[in-house]
Amino acid sequence: MSLLGKLTDPLFAGAARARQRDFLEAAMAGAALAAVADAPVSLAERHTLDQILDSVDMLRAVEVHVAVAVFDGYVDAIKDAPAGARAKALAAVAALSGDAVLAPLLLRIATALARADGALTGPVQEEVTAIAAALGLPPPAPDGGPFLDSQPEGEAPVTIVLGNEKGGTGKSTTAMHLAVALLKQGHRVASLDLDGRQGTLSRYVAHRAAFAERSGDRLPMPRHKCIADSNARDRDEALACDRDNLRHAFTETADCHFRVIDTPGSRSCLSHLAHAHADVLITPLNDSFLDVDVLARIDCDRREVQGPSPYSEMVWAQNDQRVGAGRPPIDWVVMRNRLAHIDARNSREMRGLLDQLAKRLRFRLVQGFGERVVFRELFHRGLTLFDLPEEGAAPRAPASHLHARQEVHALVHTLGIAALGLGQQAMRAKS
Ligand SMILES: Nc1ncnc2c1ncn2[C@@H]1O[C@H](COP(=O)(O)OP(=O)(O)O)[C@@H](O)[C@H]1O
Ligand SMILES: [Mg+2]
Numbered sequence: 001m002s003l004l005g006k007l008t009d010p011l012f013a014g015a016a017r018a019r020q021r022d023f024l025e026a027a028m029a030g031a032a033l034a035a036v037a038d039a040p041v042s043l044a045e046r047h048t049l050d051q052i053l054d055s056v057d058m059l060r061a062v063e064v065h066v067a068v069a070v071f072d073g074y075v076d077a078i079k080d081a082p083a084g085a086r087a088k089a090l091a092a093v094a095a096l097s098g099d100a101v102l103a104p105l106l107l108r109i110a111t112a113l114a115r116a117d118g119a120l121t122g123p124v125q126e127e128v129t130a131i132a133a134a135l136g137l138p139p140p141a142p143d144g145g146p147f148l149d150s151q152p153e154g155e156a157p158v159t160i161v162l163g164n165e166k167g168g169t170g171k172s173t174t175a176m177h178l179a180v181a182l183l184k185q186g187h188r189v190a191s192l193d194l195d196g197r198q199g200t201l202s203r204y205v206a207h208r209a210a211f212a213e214r215s216g217d218r219l220p221m222p223r224h225k226c227i228a229d230s231n232a233r234d235r236d237e238a239l240a241c242d243r244d245n246l247r248h249a250f251t252e253t254a255d256c257h258f259r260v261i262d263t264p265g266s267r268s269c270l271s272h273l274a275h276a277h278a279d280v281l282i283t284p285l286n287d288s289f290l291d292v293d294v295l296a297r298i299d300c301d302r303r304e305v306q307g308p309s310p311y312s313e314m315v316w317a318q319n320d321q322r323v324g325a326g327r328p329p330i331d332w333v334v335m336r337n338r339l340a341h342i343d344a345r346n347s348r349e350m351r352g353l354l355d356q357l358a359k360r361l362r363f364r365l366v367q368g369f370g371e372r373v374v375f376r377e378l379f380h381r382g383l384t385l386f387d388l389p390e391e392g393a394a395p396r397a398p399a400s401h402l403h404a405r406q407e408v409h410a411l412v413h414t415l416g417i418a419a420l421g422l423g424q425q426a427m428r429a430k431s
Contacts, residue, residue, distance in 0.1 A: 022095055023058050023102055024067060029092035030110035030131050032074035037127035038117065041075055048116040048326060052109055055323035057316055058102070094134040101313075103135040105320055111140045112324035157190065157256045160415075161278035164294045165311040167265030170284040170337040170368070172200035173375050174411075175262040178282075180384040181412045182258050183220035190253035194246075194271055195264035196228030208382025219387060223256060225249045229270055242269045250277075267310075275318040278330050280415060284337040284368060287350055295334070295357055312361050332363035333415065338371040366414045369407045372400060384408075 031052070035045045053059050053067050077085035093110075096103045110131045114124045129139040160178060162171040175191065182189045193201040205224045212219040227249055230241035253259055261278075263271040275281060285291055292298055297307050308316075319330045334354065339347065358365045369375070378384060385405040389397045 019099075019102065020058060020061065023106070024062055024070060026092050026096045026102075027056075027059065027106050027109050028067060028070040029074050029089040030106050031113045032071050032078060033086065033089050033093070033127050033131060034110040034113040034124065035071075035116075036075055036078050037114065037124045038122070042117055044116040045113055048112055051323055051326065052112060055329050056105070056109065056320050058105070090130060090134045093131055097134060097136045101317075103137055105317075107132055107135055107137055107140065108321055108324040112326065116326070157253060157259045158279050159259045159261065159274075159277045160280045160282065161261045161263060161274050162282050162284070163263045163271060163275055163278070163311075163315075164283045164285065165266055165309075166286075166291065166294050167198075169265070169286050169291070169294075170335075170375075171195075171265070172198075172204060172262050173379070174282060174284055174335070174337070174368075175201050175260050176204045177384045177386070177408050178412065178415075179222045179258075179260045180220065180386045181408065182260070183222060184386050187257040188255065189222045190256040190259045191222035191224045192249055192253070192259060192261040192274075193224070193226040194268065194274055195262055196226055198264065199226060201262040202226040204379055204382055206382070207380060211382045219382075222260070223253060225252065227270060229268055239269055243273060246270060246273050267314075272314060272318060275315060275330070276321050278318070279328075280331045280333060281315065282333045282335055282415075283363070284335045285354075287336050287339050287347065289346075289350065289353070292350075292353060292357070295361060308361065332361075333366055334358065334363045335366050335368040335411065337368040339368065340371055364414075366411060367407070368411065369404060372404050374401055374404055 031049060035041045035049075049068070049071060050064075053062070053064050059067060074085070074089050078089065093106065096106055107128075111128055114128045117124075125139075132139040162175045162178075164171065172195070179189050179191045191201060191205060193199060195201070202224065205222065208219055209221065211217070212221075227242075227245050230238040230245070232238040232241055250259075261274045263274055283294065285294060289298075294309060295312050296309055315330065315332060319332075323329055334357075336350070336354070354365050357363075374385070385401060385408050388401050388405065
């Protein structure tokens, strides 16, 4: 069977389907417990449930009316006979205890329901604490939870995260080009470098400042912050430290229209936190079959897809957190970078493979940039294609630069549907 044929197999669904029914039962039991803890189920709670059913991967495959019927069944039972029905619902929840993926997800769903009507306090907090205990997890914090404090939607900067767990795919280069493109459109832009070890974006910005000083050119500059990973040994301490540092950087850039966040090409707690804040996530991908393993596990010898990659699973988990906290889902954009000008066959095959993956993993596939040396040359001067002379200007820019700029413009235009629309909303709110 061909690689594409394998992709259409229910490979991703296989494991999920086996646990789906248990999860539906447990999630609706937890949601019902949280929703009825204070009063009858409110409209806000129903709305939150709808959003969860629409966005949480494990529930999306279930017919909405079926899920709602299970939820209502628990709600009615708890109303009629609180003690017995509550114990039964907690037992359904406890069935997921010890499941490293589904137990935290269930707790987030219950917490989202609990927060739908306001802060997590009093009897609602007690109920969520009981759900957490049934799952063998620590209870969520009374206010804030796993999420950073945030500004109301429409006032917060639009957050664009460049992410994948592979180096050299063009994250930092794309981050800088996007930041400058947005600056040139008149937006206030923050650039956050969460890859403190490599510090590519920070060096790019520093080169830009140095070039502006040397040449006397007025180059628009992003408000730049570099955040290093915490080096605390204790995991909880490190997480708290990373979260504080990121929160601090967010506060300092709260008046910007956009935050462009560059992340390292490896697992990092800071990167995960940033992904949960991504209104738009851009994943650049080198245009080769080998590099698709950023998105899905592929056995290259046997040409088999084995399942989603750890990175894709992380994106889903962060997306679930966002949705659980009442935010819109991440707009995930996968960008083919360094497209070869030759080898049309490979390019076609890649396109076919990525189109299939786009449906499975729910991302938008966009055309990135061709393989061009100009990107490397620009880095040392801190410049982007948007800083080079316009077409027809003197001195004339080489044709390859103009083509490259068109490619970057095309990317900004494609993103514009989601990101720039949101940015304008943010601009109006701030002006
Ligand atoms: N489209 C491209 N064509 C040629 N070189 C590129 C392209 N995109 C990125 N590069 C180069 O590849 C290297 C890695 O890019 P970088 O943006 O640092 O990747 P990452 O941040 O994902 O590690 C850099 O030298 C950069 O100039
Ligand atoms: Mg980088």
